[in-house]
Amino acid sequence: DAGITQSPRHKVTETGTPVTLRCHQTENHRYMYWYRQDPGHGLRLIHYSYGVKDTDKGEVSDGYSVSRSKTEDFLLTLESATSSQTSVYFCAISRENQPQHFGDGTRLSIL
Amino acid sequence: SQKIEQNSEALNIQEGKTATLTCNYTNYSPAYLQWYRQDPGRGPVFLLLIRENEKEKRKERLKVTFDTTLKQSLFHITASQPADSATYLCALDKRQAGTALIFGKGTTLSVSS
Numbered sequence: 001d002a003g004i005t006q007s008p009r010h011k012v013t014e015t016g017t018p019v020t021l022r023c024h025q026t027e028n029h030r031y032m033y034w035y036r037q038d039p040g041h042g043l044r045l046i047h048y049s050y051g052v053k054d055t056d057k058g059e060v061s062d063g064y065s066v067s068r069s070k071t072e073d074f075l076l077t078l079e080s081a082t083s084s085q086t087s088v089y090f091c092a093i094s095r096e097n098q099p100q101h102f103g104d105g106t107r108l109s110i111l
Numbered sequence: 112s113q114k115i116e117q118n119s120e121a122l123n124i125q126e127g128k129t130a131t132l133t134c135n136y137t138n139y140s141p142a143y144l145q146w147y148r149q150d151p152g153r154g155p156v157f158l159l160l161i162r163e164n165e166k167e168k169r170k171e172r173l174k175v176t177f178d179t180t181l182k183q184s185l186f187h188i189t190a191s192q193p194a195d196s197a198t199y200l201c202a203l204d205k206r207q208a209g210t211a212l213i214f215g216k217g218t219t220l221s222v223s224s
């Protein structure tokens with residue numbers, strides 16, 4: 001398996017609190033992605049990064065921010081969590097025009 | 112806007128038969144299309160990639176076709192086994208830096224013995 005670690009794997013928090021999810025890779029891949037997966041919607045791209053400090057928005061970026069200060073780490077932050085952000089979050093990595101490799105997800109519940 | 116449809120949410124077949132999953136897309140011309148497998152509680156795992164200039168790709172019991180005129184890909188699993196039971200996702204590239212993908216909602220395949 002590609003070396004991708006997501007942390008935490010599970011988190012329960014309250015509405016209005018900030019939440020940060022971490023994705024760590026040991027593959028030195030240039031591209032990193034954050035997706036959310038919800039029943040009836042499939043995987044939807046939140047943000048992605050094409051290099052250190054280079055990020056761009058995906059289709060469901062509202063309410064989320066990201067940072068990538070070094071190649072191996074890509075952080076996803078919910079500044080003020082809402083119940084609609086309850087979901088399973090997946091990180092993925094890839095080389096350019098190559099398949100993506102996914103982590104095993106973070107299950108986030110916002111009460 | 113770009114749209115991908117996997118036209119079956121669920122597919123049930125008997126062991127040994129060929130499973131055929133369909134992926135249709137509109138308003139787009141992808142450079143390539145990918146298929147992934149996802150097991151419950153796990154992240155998707157890459158299976159096959161087929162490029163716009165390729166008609167067919169094979170890997171062991173898996174076969175993918177890509178018809179850019181019909182805007183359709185078919186994913187076949189021959190001699191299916193209960194271990195093939197999973198959700199299968201198709202994904203298209205967005206022809207931009209970052210190789211961000213658009214995913215279909217997936218088809219859940221159940222193979223009974």
